[in-house]
Amino acid sequence: MSDFKPKFVKPSDTSSFLDRNESSVAESTHFVFNKHLSQSIQTQRQRLPIFNNRNHILYLLEKFQTLVLVGETGCGKSTQIPQFMIEADWPGQIGICEPRRVAAISLANRVADETGTFVQGDTVGYAVRFDACTNKPKIKYMTEGILIREMMTDPLMKNYAAIMLDEVHERSMYTDILMGLMKKILRKRRELRLIVTSATLDAKELHDFFNENNTGNPKKDTAVIMSVEGRQFPVEIYYAAEPVPCYIQASVDTAVKINSSKSEGDILIFLTGQEEVDRAVRLLNEHAAIIENSNGKNKLEVLPMYGSLPYHEQLKVFKSAPLGHRKVVVATNVAETSITIPGIVHVIDCGFVKMRWFNCETHTDSLITLPISKSSADQRAGRAGRMRTGKVLRLYNEEFASKLADNTPPEIVRTNLTYAVLQLKALGISNVVKFKFPSPPPIENLKSALEILYALDAIDIKGNLTKPLGYHMSEFALDPLYAKVLLSSGEFGCSEEILTIISMLQVEVIFTKPSSGKSSINARIQKRLFEVEEGDLITYLNVYNGFLQSDMAREFCHKNFLNYKSLKRVVEIRSRLQKVLKNYDIPIVSCQRSTETVNKCIVNGLFPNAAYLHGSGVYKTVRGDIELYVHPDSVLYTIKQPQWVVFCEVVHTTKLYMRDITVIQSDWLLELAPHFYYKTYLE
Numbered sequence: 001m002s003d004f005k006p007k008f009v010k011p012s013d014t015s016s017f018l019d020r021n022e023s024s025v026a027e028s029t030h031f032v033f034n035k036h037l038s039q040s041i042q043t044q045r046q047r048l049p050i051f052n053n054r055n056h057i058l059y060l061l062e063k064f065q066t067l068v069l070v071g072e073t074g075c076g077k078s079t080q081i082p083q084f085m086i087e088a089d090w091p092g093q094i095g096i097c098e099p100r101r102v103a104a105i106s107l108a109n110r111v112a113d114e115t116g117t118f119v120q121g122d123t124v125g126y127a128v129r130f131d132a133c134t135n136k137p138k139i140k141y142m143t144e145g146i147l148i149r150e151m152m153t154d155p156l157m158k159n160y161a162a163i164m165l166d167e168v169h170e171r172s173m174y175t176d177i178l179m180g181l182m183k184k185i186l187r188k189r190r191e192l193r194l195i196v197t198s199a200t201l202d203a204k205e206l207h208d209f210f211n212e213n214n215t216g217n218p219k220k221d222t223a224v225i226m227s228v229e230g231r232q233f234p235v236e237i238y239y240a241a242e243p244v245p246c247y248i249q250a251s252v253d254t255a256v257k258i259n260s261s262k263s264e265g266d267i268l269i270f271l272t273g274q275e276e277v278d279r280a281v282r283l284l285n286e287h288a289a290i291i292e293n294s295n296g297k298n299k300l301e302v303l304p305m306y307g308s309l310p311y312h313e314q315l316k317v318f319k320s321a322p323l324g325h326r327k328v329v330v331a332t333n334v335a336e337t338s339i340t341i342p343g344i345v346h347v348i349d350c351g352f353v354k355m356r357w358f359n360c361e362t363h364t365d366s367l368i369t370l371p372i373s374k375s376s377a378d379q380r381a382g383r384a385g386r387m388r389t390g391k392v393l394r395l396y397n398e399e400f401a402s403k404l405a406d407n408t409p410p411e412i413v414r415t416n417l418t419y420a421v422l423q424l425k426a427l428g429i430s431n432v433v434k435f436k437f438p439s440p441p442p443i444e445n446l447k448s449a450l451e452i453l454y455a456l457d458a459i460d461i462k463g464n465l466t467k468p469l470g471y472h473m474s475e476f477a478l479d480p481l482y483a484k485v486l487l488s489s490g491e492f493g494c495s496e497e498i499l500t501i502i503s504m505l506q507v508e509v510i511f512t513k514p515s516s517g518k519s520s521i522n523a524r525i526q527k528r529l530f531e532v533e534e535g536d537l538i539t540y541l542n543v544y545n546g547f548l549q550s551d552m553a554r555e556f557c558h559k560n561f562l563n564y565k566s567l568k569r570v571v572e573i574r575s576r577l578q579k580v581l582k583n584y585d586i587p588i589v590s591c592q593r594s595t596e597t598v599n600k601c602i603v604n605g606l607f608p609n610a611a612y613l614h615g616s617g618v619y620k621t622v623r624g625d626i627e628l629y630v631h632p633d634s635v636l637y638t639i640k641q642p643q644w645v646v647f648c649e650v651v652h653t654t655k656l657y658m659r660d661i662t663v664i665q666s667d668w669l670l671e672l673a674p675h676f677y678y679k680t681y682l683e
Contacts, residue, residue: 006250006395009241045114048076050228054084057226061085061162061193064224065186066210069197071228072382077197078103078166079111082139085162086123092161096141099172100307100334101128102314104141111139129477144174145477148181152426152474156185162193168206169198169375171410171439173420180436181427183210186222199379203227209438233385237392239401247350247395248276252283254348254393255328259298265345265390266327270380272354272369273332274306274508280330282514299324305331305341306508313565317341336379347384349377351396355408357652358416360444361624363452363608366652373408377401410439417441417449418480422458425465426474452608455676456484472584478502485605486581492601494591495581497541501602503574504540505648505660507566511633514561523561530560531635534595535645535662537602539635544570600672602662606646607673611658612666613643619658622669622677631657644669 045051050071060067071077082094098104108126109119117123125137127146136159142150150157157163163182168175182194196206203225211223244250251269258267271277281304288300301321305314317335320343321327329341333353353372358364372380377394384390394401412420424432433446453459458470458480465471469487476483482502489498504510511527514520530542547567550556557564578588591597603610611619611628619628619641630637631651648660669677 006240006242006244006254006393009239045076045080048080050076050080053226053228054080057081058084058088060224060226061195064222065190065192065212066194066196066207066223068203068206068210068223068225069195069228070199070203070225071197072199075228077228078107078164079114081164081195081197083111083114086138090161093136093159094139094162094164095147095157095160096139096164096166097144097147097178098141099144099167099170099175101131101143102305102307102309102334103167104128104143106314106318108139108141111141144172144178147178148174148423148427149475149477151181152423155427156189157192158189160192162195164195164197166197167199168196171408171412173411173415173417176410176412176438177420177424179206179209179438183436186210187212199382206438233389235381235385235390235392237381237394239394239398240396243397243400244395247271247352248280249283250395251330251348251350252280252287254395255284256287258346258393259300259326259328263346263391265388266321266329266341266343267346267348268335268341268344268383269328269330269348269350270336271330271332271350272352274304275513277304277306277330277332278509279513284328284330297324298326300328301325302328302330305329305335307332307334309565333376333380335383336376341383344383345385345388345390347380347390347392349380349392349394351377351394351400353408355414356411356416357414358445358448359626360442360448361626363448363623364621364626364650364656366650366656368652371400371404373405374401375407377404412437412441413439413445415445417445418452421446421449422453422470422474422480425453425459425463426471430463453480455608455673456480456605458484468584476580478506481605481608483605485602486577487584487586488604489601490581490586490589492591492597492604493589494594494598494601495586495588496590497598498601499574499578499581499588500541500544500570501537501598503570503577504544505537506573507563507569509563509566510540510543512561512563519561526560527635532595533635533639533642533663534599535636536634536660537648537662538595538598540660541598543567599662599664600668603646603664603668604672606648606662607669607676609647610664610669610677611645611647613641619645627656628658629655630661631659634659634661636661636663 069077078096082096085094096107098107104126105128108124112119112124115123119125121137122135123137124139125135127140127142129143129145132146165175165178186192186194194210207223207225211221213220213222248271251271255267255269269280271280281302284300284302288302291299303317305317317329318341327343329335335341351372352369353376354367354369357366357368359366381392384392421432424435429435450459450463457466458473460466465474472487473480473483476486482505485498486502489495512523514523530539530546532538532542543562547556552568552571554564557567581588610622612622614620620626621628628650630641636642642663644664644666645658645661646664647658651657651659670679
C-alpha cells in the first residue's frame, strides 16, 4: 500500500449539486406477492417527485405525440410513467429503452415489486442481449440494441402504444439511431407516443428535432417539453489539492480514510473499466480482511459494479450492507445515470472515463481513457446524498475541472459505424447518408463503414444487403467482422471452435491479475499452461476447453487465475449463439485440433485488421501504414514476433496496442480476401 494520501480542499466557489430523489431502483429477490411489502413500496412510490405530475403527464401524452421529459435519474420517470399509462388503460404495450442491460433488468424488477407481479410475467418483463422474455408483457424494459432488432421484424412497431427512450443525455450510438428511426415511424403512426427522458440534455434541440410543426403556430406542435422538479439534497464537493499520481490507489486510500472517520453512509467509487474495478476491489478486500481479523469496527463490504458483471452479482449493490458493515461500491460509469444505488453518501470520482474512438484512417476502433465532461461530473456527484447531505471527493484539482468539456461527444460521431449501418440497411434505410441523425456523424466514418461491409460481402455495389449473408449478419447482435467469422465457420468445418472463440471475445476479463508480487508471478506461470504460439484466440480456446473438462469448477479457475464469472457467462453466450447458427442450418462441427483451419476462418472475417512486422521492429497496418504494438497482456508479447497477424481491437494508451491477436500467413489474405488485398513488388 502506498503511503500517498490525497488531500482534499473545498472549491473556491463553493456550490451545491442538488439531487432530486431519495430512492427509485432497488433489488428484488421476492417473487411471491407480499402484501405488507407492497404497501411499503406503494408509500415510497407516492413520495417520488414524478408522482405529483401524473395527471399532467397523461394529459400531455394525449395531446402531443412526443414528450421531452427532463428529470434527474431517480426521480421516478423510468418506473412510474409506464405504470401511469397502464393504470389509465392505455391500449397496447409500453416499451422502455435503456442504454445498459443492468438498468433494464433492475428497473423491471422494481416495477414488478410495485405492481406485485412476477418479473417476466404478463405485466412486466425485460429483454437484453442473450436474455429476452418470450411473452408480450404490458411493460417491457429493453436495451437499445433489442429495440432496433425488433424494428427489423416490425418496422412500424405496431405492438407498441408508446416507446420511452431513457437516459438520452448519454447519447450512445443506438440512442441517436433510434431517435432518427422513431422520427420516421411517428410520421406513419400518429397514434404512437414517444417519451424522451433524461437527467441533463438540451431539451430545446430535441423538441425541434421531433416537432413536425412547420407552420410556426405553437398550437400545432407535435412535441412538448416538461421538467420535473425533485426533492433537493445539497452535496459538498471537494477537490484534490494536488493531482494524484495513480487514481486507482488514491481511490482506495480515500475510501479507507472515509471508513476510518466518524462519517456515516456508503461509498461509491467511479473508475474507468472492469480491470480497474477488479484491482480496486482486490485492494479494498485486503483492508477489509485486516479489519475482520483484528475484530475492529468499521467493517467493509466491497462490491464491484460494471456492465458485463453477471446479473446476480449486480443485484448485490442494491442490498443494504450487513449490520456493522459499510458498503463500498466500485463502479464504472454504468452507475453514473442508469441506476440508483440506495444508501450512497460519499462519491469518489477519478475524473476519467473510457471511450471508444474510431480512426477512419486506420479503420480501427480504439478504447481511450479520457477526462470526463462537466455534465458527467455533475451526474456522478448526483449519486451522493440520496437520503441526506452527501460528499463528493474529486481526485483532480479545480484547474483540471475548469478545463473539462461541457458535454460528452455523442458516440455516433466518434465510433465505428459498421454495425450501425448494417442495422439501418436491414431496416430498409437505403440511403444512410441522408438519414436524419440528431447529430450527423462524419461522412468519412460512414464511407469507411460502407467499404468494410462491401468487403465482407454484406452489401452489394448498390449498397443493398446481400442474400443470404448480409441479412444473416444483420440478425446477429455482434460486430459484423465476428458475424462473418461465425457464418463462414461451417464452410471451414470448425464451427465448434469458432463458437467458443467468438463467445470468449464477448466478455472483458478472462485472466485475473493479482496485485501482489508472488501471486502475480504464479498467475503468469499458470497462464503459460494455456498459451500457444498461434496467438490469443487459440489460447482462449484452450482456456474454455480446460474449463469444460473441469466440469466448470470454481477451483479450476482459482488455481489457474481465471475469472470464474466471465467463463460462466461465456457458456451462456455460446449456447445462445449455437442456437442461432442451427437456425441458419450451419453444421456444428469440429476441425479436430487443426489450428490452421481455425486461423483461416478467423482471417475470413478479420482480414481488414491485418498487420505486418516492419523492418524497424514495429507492426504496421497493411492499410494506412499505422504503427502498432503487441499489448503486454498478449501471449505474443514475450516470444519472437511473428511476421503477419490479425487483431480484434486496438487500445490506445501510451501507444497503439493490438489486442486479441492471431498469427497468420500473408498468403491467406490473398486467398481469402483477394478483393481487399493484392501483392505488389517494390524496388
